[in-house]
Amino acid sequence: MWPQHPYAVALAAFSSDSRVLVATMDGTARLWHVSGQLLQRFQHRGTVTSAEFSKNELLTGSWDKTAKIWKLRSPKAAGLAQKVLGCFSCFQQSRDDCITLEGHQHAVLSACYGPNCVLTASVDGTAKIWDRRGVLEQTLQGHALGVFSASFSADSRLVLTASWDRTAKIWDAARGVCLKTLEGHGLAVRSALFSKDGAAVLTASDDGSAKIWNAGSGACLRTLARPGHAIRVAVFSPDASVVLTSFDDGTAQLWDAGTGLCLQTLKGQVRPLLAMRRGFLGGAGVSQRTSPVAGTLATACLMQFFQAQSPVCLIEDRLIGPSPCQVTKAGCTTESSAPKKPKLRRCALPTGNDVTPARTLVLKQAVKECKRLSGCAAVTAQVGRDFLLDEPYDWHFKTRTEPCEPNSGFRSLVLPKAEAPRRTAWPGPAPLAELWAMGAETVLEDPPVVRFEHFLSDEEVAYVKHMASNRFEKSSVGMTYETGTSSRTSETAWLSRREDNLDAVLVNITARITRATRLGNENMEPFQVVRYQVGQEFQGHQDYLDEQESQVCGGRIGTFFMYLNDVPEGGQTHFQHWNFTITPRKGLAILWWNVNYTKLQHGDFRNGKNMDAWHQSLPVIEGEKWVVNRWLHPYDFLTPYHQGRLR
Numbered sequence: 266m267w268p269q270h271p272y273a274v275a276l277a278a279f280s281s282d283s284r285v286l287v288a289t290m291d292g293t294a295r296l297w298h299v300s301g302q303l304l305q306r307f308q309h310r311g312t313v314t315s316a317e318f319s320k321n322e323l324l325t326g327s328w329d330k331t332a333k334i335w336k337l338r339s340p341k342a343a344g345l346a347q348k349v350l351g352c353f354s355c356f357q358q359s360r361d362d363c364i365t366l367e368g369h370q371h372a373v374l375s376a377c378y379g380p381n382c383v384l385t386a387s388v389d390g391t392a393k394i395w396d397r398r399g400v401l402e403q404t405l406q407g408h409a410l411g412v413f414s415a416s417f418s419a420d421s422r423l424v425l426t427a428s429w430d431r432t433a434k435i436w437d438a439a440r441g442v443c444l445k446t447l448e449g450h451g452l453a454v455r456s457a458l459f460s461k462d463g464a465a466v467l468t469a470s471d472d473g474s475a476k477i478w479n480a481g482s483g484a485c486l487r488t489l490a491r492p493g494h495a496i497r498v499a500v501f502s503p504d505a506s507v508v509l510t511s512f513d514d515g516t517a518q519l520w521d522a523g524t525g526l527c528l529q530t531l532k533g534q535v536r537p538l539l540a541m542r543r544g545f546l547g548g549a550g551v552s553q554r555t556s557p558v559a560g561t562l563a564t565a566c567l568m569q570f571f572q573a574q575s576p577v578c579l580i581e582d583r584l585i586g587p588s589p590c591q592v593t594k595a596g597c598t599t600e601s602s603a604p605k606k607p608k609l610r611r612c613a614l615p616t617g618n619d620v621t622p623a624r625t626l627v628l629k630q631a632v633k634e635c636k637r638l639s640g641c642a643a644v645t646a647q648v649g650r651d652f653l654l655d656e657p658y659d660w661h662f663k664t665r666t667e668p669c670e671p672n673s674g675f676r677s678l679v680l681p682k683a684e685a686p687r688r689t690a691w692p693g694p695a696p697l698a699e700l701w702a703m704g705a706e707t708v709l710e711d712p713p714v715v716r717f718e719h720f721l722s723d724e725e726v727a728y729v730k731h732m733a734s735n736r737f738e739k740s741s742v743g744m745t746y747e748t749g750t751s752s753r754t755s756e757t758a759w760l761s762r763r764e765d766n767l768d769a770v771l772v773n774i775t776a777r778i779t780r781a782t783r784l785g786n787e788n789m790e791p792f793q794v795v796r797y798q799v800g801q802e803f804q805g806h807q808d809y810l811d812e813q814e815s816q817v818c819g820g821r822i823g824t825f826f827m828y829l830n831d832v833p834e835g836g837q838t839h840f841q842h843w844n845f846t847i848t849p850r851k852g853l854a855i856l857w858w859n860v861n862y863t864k865l866q867h868g869d870f871r872n873g874k875n876m877d878a879w880h881q882s883l884p885v886i887e888g889e890k891w892v893v894n895r896w897l898h899p900y901d902f903l904t905p906y907h908q909g910r911l912r
């Protein structure tokens with residue numbers, strides 16, 4: 266029987282000898298025998314992003330910026346430990362059993378073995394080659410943005426990297442120099458692999474296509490496209506005659522590599538292939554080192570794995586199945602009292618029994634969020650045993666369409682490490698002259714309102730839109746997050762998952778906002794992407810919310826506002842008291858302050874609400890309008906927000 270995990274599953278990897286590694290979003294990875302026996306447990310400080318087996322070792326990469334090489338215990342020893350210590354208490358790996366590869370500046374997104382070495386790829390834009398003892402040998406530097414995956418050619422002489430910067434690169438492994446850049450994809454390249462004979466390269470991109478390239482000349486030979494659906498990973502069969510692509514929406518397709526025709530479409534569940542999202546199977550089951558059959562099997566296995574879950578409440582890509590250790594099963598029931606009355610929906614998060622007061626505090630927040638976001642009338646949850654309060658967590662939950670109809674959308678709640686909010690001394694707003702030096706133009710001199718043309722590049726705009734695209738919900742207003750109001754009729758997508766804070770593109774944009782505002786990422790509410798359709802608007806309002814004044818973060822003293830497109834007609838931002846109107850322009854950013862500017866300059870952030878900052882979004886008349894808010898606070902907003910202590 267498949268195990269139940271208390272947290273969202275980040276990836277599953279298969280060994281050739283019937284072992285399955287399942288990593289959850291809390292940074293834990295567990296090694297199971299297919300029979301359901303828990304063999305070993307490994308702990309990272311962030312979500313595990315990749316895993317690869319090698320004889321008696323396991324290589325993992327993680328959001329915690331490291332890769333680790335773990336010694337695997339023999340199944341016999343693991344069995345004994347399990348007997349003695351009980352099923353979920355399977356002891357953790359001791360430090361001596363693990364080598365940590367430290368040196369990346371950001372999350373490690375892929376890690377794989379090479380000949381006597383290890384190859385890692387990171388959000389920091391580099392790939393690194395290490396020896397097996399963890400000593401850094403080579404840094405492959407040249408991508409403009411984060412690197413999703415890195416892999417060797419079969420003869421190990423070349424390295425292939427796939428990057429957010431929309432290219433793949435071929436490198437000389439020994440010298441660490443870039444030999445070829447494969448350009449042609451319209452969005453991030455998620456995975457890139459050599460064919461077994463090294464003659465061809467296969468790339469998969471968020472732009473909805475996989476491309477086959479001549480590895481020698483760098484010419485694109487064929488494009489396998491399903492527009493509108495991001496491809497997470499694409500793999501060759503051993504003779505490179507067939508390509509398997511896995512899409513964002515859970516579909517997989519088999520293609521004839523020669524003709525470019527689609528041979529078969531496998532409509533899977535979203536969840537199984539979420540595990541392939543970052544090309545995990547590319548690292549585990551389907552690299553050219555394993556057969557494609559293994560790859561396809563791995564996919565099939567994974568589907569089965571997830572389909573085996575009990576058809577009850579569903580926690581986003583988390584395994585919910587019969588548990589080997591009787592962790593209480595999550596349940597979800599539908600009750601309808603009278604006809605036409607809305608259904609009472611009950612959903613439960615997976616439960617455990619080790620609840621301390623401190624944990625309850627965090628959990629209460631999870632339940633509240635679950636209720637609010639899922640629309641379920643009742644949500645019950647307890648914290649599982651593996652819950653560690655001082656570890657950052659992502660809680661992902663989703664009520665099923667069935668039997669919890671009509672709820673849909675996926676929501677996530679971030680509960681990171683409990684740390685004290687930072688109350689940094691803010692030097693106050695940058696003087697106009699300083700903003701001009703950064704390329705700003707004055708919209709209003711007193712109080713200063715400035716605009717930055719082309720603040721966002723076209724790539725950044727495309728990237729942010731892409732990131733937001735599957736997260737939209739009805740816009741809300743105020744701290745009560747009242748939705749469906751007639752004053753704000755747009756849709757909103759928050760880029761507020763913990764991982765978003767490490768996203769290279771967002772980090773880059775934030776760095777520029779910091780220059781203009783002198784406020785750090787922690788002082789800003791997460792990126793709030795807003796989309797308006799024809800007729801949608803946001804009527805007159807002030808961004809400053811009185812309720813926030815007494816909170817640790819202080820009020821929304823300023824707004825950094827970005828436009829993601831030109832709107833054919835309508836959709837202007839109108840400031841009636843200040844008497845100016847901004848016409849949306851792709852990449853344009855506006856900075857204004859919502860409080861008395863003189864007080865702000867003197868470090869007085871309270872009671873200064875300036876009603877002159879009243880503004881509205883005029884209705885869109887033709888086309889769509891996409892914008893981004895980053896609301897600014899004098900004190901740390903993000904830490905208490907992630908801890909659920911704001912409301």
Ligand SMILES: O=C(O)CCC(=O)C(=O)O
Nearest residue numbers: 803837838881882892894
């Ligand atoms: O979309 C606009 O132009 C203004 C939006 C706005 O003011 C807000 O989201 O607070």
Ligand SMILES: [Fe+2]
Nearest residue numbers: 806807808880
């Ligand atoms: Fe506003």
